[in-house]
Amino acid sequence: MEFFRIKKDIPFMRHALVFNVISLITFLLAVFFLATRGLHLSVEFTGGTLVEVTYAEAPQLEPIREALAASGYPDAQVQNFGSARDLLVRLPNRDDLDTNGVSEKVMGTLKGVTGPVPELRRVEFVGPQVGKELASDGAMALLLVIVGIVVYLALRFEWRFAVSAIIANLHDVIIILGFFAFFQWEFSLPVLAAVLAVLGYSVNESVVVFDRVRETFKKKRNLTTPQVLDHAITSTISRTIITHGSTQVMVLSMLLFGGETLHYFAMALTIGICFGIYSSVLVASPLVMWLGASREQFVKPKKEKEEAVV
């Protein structure tokens, strides 16, 4: 079996401008949604209390909301979680609230509501100072990844490649965030982990293509830069699709079997993988071209040897 039977190099670079315009538009859309709608941050970042309970049969939400409002939590969000029998109660942190007994009080209120008896599944309480720290730590982690990758690629290849790769893949990150903002999916710590993992992973993709570019530059003397890029992308495209397909199969399995906890984690990965293929191949390579990569940067002049001969 072989999926890809490509006779000639596909002239990707002829459409370089189109690809870049497409990414610019998606990127701007993502930024627009991030700016207007913002991320729906989870309790971990905002601070607050989250209580998850399960019932033997589906409870009525309205009486539960009323009971919570009556016991001093008018700002409680009550919603179903996964199934009609599972319930999630979210409470923001308030200055006038004694944070220590919130979860117990909420459980007490829920038990007091007539109807099916709730069973506690999990409680998460995050104080305000922790939330802020997590947000700044997340930003620091992102920064470290960016700097680390740029430095590594600059050492291993050339600065043009490093810059293109990181721009292409950061644009993925923004697009993932844009999706989360548009659909108002919950952005939690595991999602952040997924985003960073995807960043590292799709840089791989650029690395594989760049490796080929370097090799082709060294091997074939009569090709122009766009032709070299076309050749590199064409000869790795089969591997790109298969690898990403395999990873996506795993992520799909998480999406199907992982339940609510892993749902958005798998979602972030799915978006990241799909856009990763596109951006690391079709965005990074044109960028390399615009930045002016050429054979001379890789084929080292053989001066030293001549001196040795003399």
Place this chain on the structure above:
Amino acid sequence: MNRYPLWKNLLIGLVLLWGLIYTLPNFYGEVPAVQVSSAKATFKLDPAAATDRIAGVLKEAGIDNAGIFSDATSVRARFANTDLQLRAKDAIERALNPNAQDPSYVVALNLLSASPAWLTAIHALPMYLGLDLRGGVHFLLQVDMPGALTKRLDATTGDLRTLMRDKNVRHAGITREGNTVVVRFRDADQREAARRAIQSSTSDLQLADRDDTADDLKLVATLTAQAQKTMRDFAIKQNISTLHNRINELGVAEPVIQQQGADRIVVQLPGVQDVAKAKDILGRTATLEVRMVDDTPGLLEQALTGNVPFGTELFKERGGAPLLLKKQVVLTGDRLTDAQPGFDGQTNEPAVHLTLDAAGARIFRDVTRESIGKRMAILLIEKGKGEVVTAPVIRSEIGGGRVQISGRMTTTEANDVALLLRAGSLAAPMEIIEERTVGPSLGAENIAKGFHSTLWGFVAIAIFMTAYYMLFGLVSSIALAANLLLLVALLSLLQATLTLPGIAAMALTLGMAIDANVLINERIREELRNGATPQAAIAAGYDRAFDTILDSNITTLIAGIALLVFGSGPVRGFAVVHCLGILTSMFSAILVSRMMINFLYGRRRKVESLAIGQIWKPGSN
């Protein structure tokens, strides 16, 4: 050329065997067990003797056990089912702790690995499951360091007062102002004397002069940076050991109490479902203070109208009567070495017996000698609110450091007070800033979900790889399985805590690791397409792909390390597995798969073709 030397094959074989052995304990599951450990810091458990004793108790009660194990600090007995486990716990509890009020042992229910003894002997233990997988409570506590500093400065104020009196230095008042202690003097000579006295008695204080007016000279004392650091370290250590003691009283099998950062403590109580009780015990920031009662006639009435006289504070006695106490603290809970519930020898009322350390005993003797006929209050401060437990009149000098608190207490209250005091007071108050509770049913579900995601994802990838790359795909799938094996073995060896994000990382790492094999297989196909011989194609495929694999794994590793450095809680679990997974995948994808390919093709003299799926050549079509 496609042959590994014998040592390389042996080495890879050994690594895989090691992986298998260390992965094995994870498959045996867990059985109910009873764990016995010491309940007191002063009481050391002798594992050998305790093992014999527990075996005897169980034999007497007619309960069959499935093995008794011991380590340096605890003894654990396994049982066939939870019914036997509960009966055994009762029997052991009765035999080992005849006095339920004052237990010497913690007898707790636990789960033990059912793996055979020889595995345990070589330290092959199952992975430690995180709270999201086994259920339990997680707290992050923030130690109130400014509070600790204030407390320390209050004590310093008292110390300086004593020092000035001992050295006969006349001063015009010592007060704490913010983070400084200010001593007032009328003339410069006395201030010089005071400075010499303070400097010779302690090096923790930094002294500075401040003159507001000519006859109001001040000496301002602040804690040195070194002293503040020592104080912080001490406060957090003291709080951790206090938490240890309190949690021991809860009877949790494997509590985790660790320092996190400069001023935070993580507490994890696996299996605990009664969060309210756990929180109550942890959150109690009870501190004990002994102060003198200001019984000057008229002052109490004045204070009740809202005009509290300078240097005093208004408190309520247990029972409701108001009481005016001097601000100066005679003694704090730090001086306490033991507290036991009991009964008053004469009145037979419930009482708490306190034992003070040497310094505390001396202070107590001095104060009681000087204040015969006056009232002394014992103040219990919980969550910032003080309550006077008792305020007896001092009849005589009390020496020897033995003090009894009695009056208006029930037996339960006496027990509670004793427990709180015995467990040690906290050096600084703490606040819960993060809490996670996971019910046991959710934990079991999370394991199943994580397991199924990984399993079905793996199966799908293996089927696809084998269909697409034939024999090479099968080899790649086996290498992927080896990767999983090594990863689990490594995690088990490190006794890393496995969480749901950790399982997700495992699945994701497998999905990414297959990349290396795809790269290799694609390269081999390409070499064949370009007309290389099968043997040369294998060698070139592996060699050429290696650089790319290394590059791409390093970028992934950079992301993993960033998560490890900056991540906390669930993200860290993810990052640990992710990073280790990248390392094991390099080994398995390159070395293990190559070894298998070498076995299959490397020995044959003439290879006609490789079973790597159809090779399509441009122009053949």
